[in-house]
Amino acid sequence: MTDAISSILSQIRAHQMHAGGRLGDAPAGNAISPGAINPGGIGQAEGIKGPGFSETLNNALDNVSRAQNHAGQMQQAFEMGDPRADLARVMVAMQQSSVAFKATAEVRNRLVQAYQDVMNMPI
Template identity: 65%
Template sequence: MTDAISSILSQIRAHETRAQGPLGNPAAVDARPSNAIETGQPARADFQKTLSNAIDGVSKTQNEAGALQHAFEIGDPRADLARVMVAMQQSQVAFKAAVEVRNRLVQAYQDVMNMPV
């Protein structure tokens, strides 16, 4: 479990470093995805596709945790308690992150709608 937490923390730190840009300037960040093909035109991020993929990932994590939990309940020897608990925690963290993103999107929408014209 400590390895999973360390892995998540290192991913967050790497993302934060990328967001700061080369000189610590958030404005210097390249908005293109890392797998964008150089065509001379800026890559366009598809928000709907990104959000859909994120929700699908959360759903997949929850389904895998549920299946592992069910396997443990029926006595499958491959499903030990530690794996079940880690899978359930990963599912919970993924869901909480998705809810937080949703809350921030709703807040941003409300802020935009309340702006004076």
């Protein structure tokens, strides 16, 4: 299961890098540079123009949805007797969508757990 999560996370990072932005969650060298914080607002960093966390998460969910739709279409085409939809391709598409969904559910569970941990911290 961790391989699937790593795969999804690497796809998200590749998509984010392809979009032209730096990764917003991991600064270079694992250090926060003092000049990166914008005094005009909390949490706003200068120079980072890539997609935000919510946009990246939405893109990942869209990709999972597309994989499930594609698998469903291939399954239906196989059932209808389409010669382009052979059993091996249908099974691979079904497994890809299953792994993507399980990885998404695991990421959601981890995010919920992290949120609950933060909310239960004493002030």
